[in-house]
Amino acid sequence: MLVWERPEPPERPVPAPLSRERIVETAIRLADAAGLEAVSLRKVAAELDVGPMRLYGYLATKEELLDLMVDAVYAEVRPTGEGWRAVLRSVAETTRQTVLRHEWLADLLGGRPQLGPHVLARGEAVVAALDGVDVDLVMPVVGAVNAYVIGAVRREIAERRAERATGLDEQQWQRANGPYLERRFATGRFAALEKVIRDGAHLDADETFQLGLGFVLDGIEAHLAR
Known part of the structure; x- marks a missing residue:
């Protein structure tokens, strides 16, 4: 039986009250502070001041704990708006915001679909917004947006992690690498790249995300209109 349907053990107030929700909240707090490497059943149990074996009544493996963590933060992804385009945009934007709050989530996105209740609720809202679209196109449309996000x-x-690791923000990194690029451009072998770097707009992360998302949604809209 999957963890989503498995009942929790009877409540035991001594030596410390415990629940699957408390375990997941604690694991998320550890991951938010120090990444997924800070999360293990042993570390979560220590944070809760219980023995590691006690956690096995609530989940069987670390993989189940990670699944529960992902589903818990997916409660922050809230589809809103009228029509498929508005709903897909809201899901994309709130997914990004959720990942920026919980950086570790970036390492767990993709792969096989998550099956937790919050993920399923998000999926239901998205698919419902695509009602009327050819059923064979629904999942490719959702997949295209998910892949972009x-x-x-x-x-x-x-980029955030690289900045922390090197101690260089984007502008400092550009200044440090600028002389190398100037030498490469001086060879004349990279004229097209040089023009884009020198003359193109330098968008921030928000602008870049919104522009790329617009490209994806425009492409989907054009295809559906055929």
């Missing part, structure tokens, strides 16, 4: 937020989180 996952790629965009993973890149954004990777």
